[in-house]
Amino acid sequence: MPTHHSLPPTRPTTVVAIDGPAGAGKSTVAKLLADRLGFEFLDTGAMYRCVTLAMLRVPITPSETNALQQLASDLQIELSGSVVRMNGEDVSDAIRTPEVSQAIGGVADNILVREILSDLQRRWASGKRVVTEGRDQGSVVFQDSRCKVFLVASPEERARRRVADLAQRGIDADLQSVLDQQNARDLADYSRPVGALIKAPDAVEISTDGISMHQVVDKLERLVQARLGQNLSAKFSSTKP
């Protein structure tokens, strides 16, 4: 039986939590910030997207709550950088179709699914330095984080970005229908009883309207330095020759 002294030292978990509505720029800036800091990047929306894709493939509906919860707890989700694997299959592109975005609300509303995925997120981050992004990272999953950001942009700007994003991936989408779908998702995200999109009281709100993603990352880096300065210098001193 291992003694207390033979157990490996547990590294503290350091989390920068970024929340905000769809298209605010969370995943773009979270990835860039993680690269700059030497942190890992956690895209929690990808987990909700995996459960939704699996649900559509069976197919079952969100109203089949027991089957949906069983599906979520049986699903093996692996996130590594920008690559997303579901039961070993690379689904990095398949989870980002408009069909998945449209069906995701019923999955994200399920309280037990949220618990399963929140638990997976905490285990994934355990002992790491992480920039995470989603809807409930600062308010629920990583409430203890000392660095929380609430990223926003106007609905029109977010929809324009999403259309450009889809076009780059060869998906032709019309601005008004993207805006309509986005409004429906915003409403669901802001109003769900558990895990609703909400600015944590200790989060800093940053608007990405009219500023480049690099300017946003500069702001975030300054915030991280101010809030986590000591933890960061620990990293730099440990990597010195």
Ligand SMILES: Nc1ncnc2c1ncn2[C@@H]1O[C@H](COP(=O)(O)OP(=O)(O)O)[C@@H](O)[C@H]1O
């Ligand atoms: N500050 C910014 N200015 C302009 N476009 C941006 C900015 N930040 C992100 N984008 C673009 O907006 C789109 C949506 O960003 P994304 O990071 O996917 O948002 P979210 O993760 O919040 O849904 C991407 O195409 C991205 O390149």
Ligand SMILES: Nc1ccn([C@@H]2O[C@H](COP(=O)(O)OP(=O)(O)O)[C@@H](O)[C@H]2O)c(=O)n1
């Ligand atoms: N932590 C999270 C992350 C995503 N989600 C849900 O998953 C959906 C897709 O998340 P996403 O981050 O991939 O979406 P985009 O903002 O990239 O469009 C959101 O609209 C939420 O309904 C959630 O409920 N909680």
